[in-house]
Amino acid sequence: MTREEKSVVIEELTAQLGDNAIIYLTDISGLDAVATSNLRRACFKSNIKLAVVKNTLLEKAMEASDKNFGELPSTLKGNTSVMYSETGNAPAKVIKAFRKKSEKPLLKGAFIEEAIYVGDDLLDTLVDIKSKEELLGDIIGLLQSPAKNVISALKSSGGTIAGIVKTLSEREG
Structure with missing residues (x-):
């Protein structure tokens, strides 16, 4: 690979690092062709882009990026594959x-929304991270709860103010 080709690859990697808020570094060495193909298929189904990269080029791209990758460059040993995703977990x-x-x-x-995780032992922690959509669903559910209480109070009390107050006070007690 010529110096110019390396420069182009570094620019492309830097752009990908800048465009993605969720970046996983993995080691897939030792997987045979069938297993690698199955992994790529699983990534595709989950809307994850998988790319095998050269450590030195990725490290230079991380340095050139505006993001702070903390300890991640120290993990660039052996074979490295990068997974880009829109969903943190x-x-x-x-x-x-x-x-x-x-x-x-x-x-x-x-690298997930500026948080850095280093080590295979954190896999379960990362699986449990809620996606943005899951968090929004939880918040909406919490916000809907008080409204549902008022609506059910209105229905059960016959719609009178005294009945609503009585029903709500019984529920809080």
């Missing part, structure tokens, strides 16, 4: 599901 779920049949991929580290 999707790559962790794919890795965990895939590891029911294989020892790989190993999680080297992750």
Whole structure:
């Protein structure tokens, strides 16, 4: 690979790092062609982009990026694959599901919305991270609860003010 080709790859990697808020670094070495194909298919189904990269080029891209990758460059040893996703826990779920049949991929580290996670031992933690959509659903559910209480109070009390107050006071007590 010429210096110019390396420069182009670094620019592309830097752009991808800048465009993605969820980045997982994994080691998929040792997977045979069939397993690698199955992993790529699982990633595709979960809307995850998987790319094998050269450590030195990725490290230079991380340095050139506006983001602070903390300890992640120190994990760039051996083979490295990058998973880009729009959902924080999707790559962790794919890795965990895939590891029911294989020892790989190993999680080297992750960058999720500016938070840094280093080490395969954090896989379960990353699986449990709620996605933005899940958090919004929880918040909406919490916000709807008081309104549902008022509506059910209105229905059960016959709609009179005295009945509503009585029903609501009984529920709080």
